[in-house]
Amino acid sequence: MDAGDHEGSVEPASFGLDLSRWNDSRTMLAFTPPRPVVFLPQVAWPGLWHVTRPPVSLWIRANGVRFEPEMAALQLAWLRVGDGGYLAVIGVDVFSANRCNRGRLGLVVEASAVRPV
Numbered sequence: 001m002d003a004g005d006h007e008g009s010v011e012p013a014s015f016g017l018d019l020s021r022w023n024d025s026r027t028m029l030a031f032t033p034p035r036p037v038v039f040l041p042q043v044a045w046p047g048l049w050h051v052t053r054p055p056v057s058l059w060i061r062a063n064g065v066r067f068e069p070e071m072a073a074l075q076l077a078w079l080r081v082g083d084g085g086y087l088a089v090i091g092v093d094v095f096s097a098n099r100c101n102r103g104r105l106g107l108v109v110e111a112s113a114v115r116p117v
Contacts, residue, residue, distance in 0.1 A: 012076050015091035015106030019077060027080040034074035036117045039092050041067040044113035062098040075114060076106075088114045 012019050022028045042049050048067070056064075073092040081087060087108050095102045 017106040030077040037075045037114045039071045039073035044109040063096045066097045086111045
């Protein structure tokens, strides 16, 4: 996915993120335009993948948000953490399993949960 693949705007606000008042360029590196990356939900949220859950109804399985092991995303910025590490500010378009529902998520995840395309 690149900036051209997103429907609508790829500005941070289109992902529900407001970085406009972050003034220190030493602790935030913004990408203009956003750069394509691969988002790894299993790395970001390891607890979601290896948990045994009771069965759910078919309509929840069909209409609930679906996360793939690798998902195209746009990285909007790197944020420097007080301990010296980095967080990736990303935007990812998500869909339900039946593709009837869609949304755009703005996420802040550990650097290990993204990789360059």
